[in-house]
Amino acid sequence: MTDLSGRTAVVTGATSGIGAAIALHVGAAGARVYVSGRDADRGAAVVASIVDAGGQAEFFAADVTRDDDVADLARVAASEGSIDYWFSNAGVEGPIGSMAGWTAGALREVIDANLTSVLSGMRHASAHMRRGGAIVNTASFVGTVVPVSIAVPYAAAKAGVVAAGRSAALLLADVGIDVFTLCPWVIDTPMVERLAGESADAKADFAPSGRLTSVDDVARVAVELLTDKPRRASGTALLVDAGPTVAVLD
Secondary structure (H helix, E strand, C coil): CCCCCCCEEEEEECCCCCHHHHHHHHHHCCEEEEEECHHHHHHHHHHHHHHHCCHHHHHHHCCCHHHHHHHHHHHHHCCCCEEEEECCCCCCCCCCHHCCCCCCCCCHHHHHHHHHHHHHHHHHHHCCEEEEEEEECCCCCCCCCEEEHHHHHHHHHHHHHHHHHHHHHHHHEEEEEEEEEEEEECCCCCHHHHHHHHCCCHHHHHCCCCCCEEEEHHHHHHHHHHCCCCCCCCCCEEEEEECCCEECCC
16 A cells, blocks of 8 residues: 655645545545645545544645745645645636637636646745655646537646646756646546536546546546656656546657
8 A cells, every 4th residue: 555654745626526535545645635725614524534534634725826825835834844745636617618608807717727726836836845756737638638629728728737747847857856747537526517518427438448537546546656666757647547547648
């Protein structure tokens, strides 16, 4: 079993979905987890689940579209040493459907929440990381291997996350920080239901397995990235399917 005892992890977007699953898995592996998000009640529930299972966790309220919030989160998480692992999961689907329905404000929101927040996370986390740390950002199959016509702004932001991870891996190599990107296939989350416009099960045929990928599938891969010896090459983006089946995104 993965042992992350003595390590500190920060998980954004950790009050639901993939972020919550990653927080639970990292906590179960022994890391001290900073559970971050905007919903204090849901964050407290995730913390309670980690603590009840014998782990260490605390909630830190932060809106990742606010750079000052991200800076404060990184500073607090590193207050007793440094950050070992940073997971960026926060996101919104943004405008869905016809371009006629896009507004300037909605476009800013989807880019800020899905892409700018990842850039802020890498910037502030890396300033508080020791050599051997890792940053794991969540993108999507949308914007990478399958075009989705009703989610153009979301696709643009998620494709940007992949590109940013690859370039940041080169930039941070000299200080020994790895960067990875997770690109889940169709996930059983409320966001996917909204994006799909119908049952997410009907959209699962996009995936190689033809099945929905669970948030736990993604979380297991996230934790494995921290411990595989040798690790996958920094900068790698991984398509995560149900099972889980993992493929490197070319």
